[in-house]
Amino acid sequence: MTIPNTRLSDPIAEARRQWVEHGWADASTGMAIVTSITRAEQLFLKTIDAELRPFDLSFSRYEFLRLLAFTRQGALPLSKASARLQVHPTTVTSTVDRLEDQGFVQRVPHPTDRRTTLVEILPEGRRVVDAATSTLNAAVFASLGLSESEASSLLELLTRLRAAHGDLDEKV
Template sequence: MPTPLHRDPIVDAHANWVRAGWTEEAEPMAAITALVRTEKILTQRIEAVLKPHALTFARFEVLALLEFSRTGALPMNRASALLQVHPTSITNAVDRLEQAGLVTRAPHPTDGRTTLISLTPDGQRVMRAAAKDLNAQVFAQSGFTPDDVRDLTRILSRFRRAAGDFA
């Protein structure tokens, strides 16, 4: 983690926007810039927690998706859609997870064009251990109050829906 700054540079950016005559855009610029910076901070924390488990967040998401699926297996194209990632990204993640013995691939029993990915017992163990650490070290230590979490989730969901992220 870098050394903390003595003042918030987004406050300075806001003042610069106002001075430039972009008064109406200054608040949204500050909010969006703060959101992008927050995403970087949270990503760094998450990646640090997952590193001892030899996982990235993308790979953890695949394991979690399989863990919480009804059958413990999903078609790769369905996993790609649910995680909202390009098929190449899911293929790369599954390649690494398979090499680590955390998932397996098998032909779909009725659709020869489809490959099923399944969680192995080691994959389930790693996913649960990683989730326990994420819960303790990131999610429970977010610095947000329960009301903050509800408000933030509501606001971000509204934005994501308007952006077409989900219907």
């Protein structure tokens, strides 16, 4: 661990206290929630990246392979991947570059639309993503340290939160 961990008991609780003290009580819970989410994301990302290192995958590349492996054909236009994963088109380009270098996927021209490029998962990619999924399921996802009912509540609240911020509508 390279980051020193001399801290008060909880920096977020501390910040919230400051918020209230400064007369921002009405925004203090929101601030604490957003900060907690940021922090939780960092923690999970760190754990997940550590678990994925043996597979030479980052979380985003894992998510990409996972998506690809779930599709019927094992192939997808880059633009579809960009929309599904909600990442910028140029990010998809470089992700695919990397995965192609690793021999996990391959670019294939679209049969009818010559603008479009398909990414196709290769057998090696399928093997790796399945192994990585087993690892993540066992080491991270299977137990987050919450009870069954707490986990359900949390998921529902997070879903509601995403909905409130326009992450579900715009089906198009």
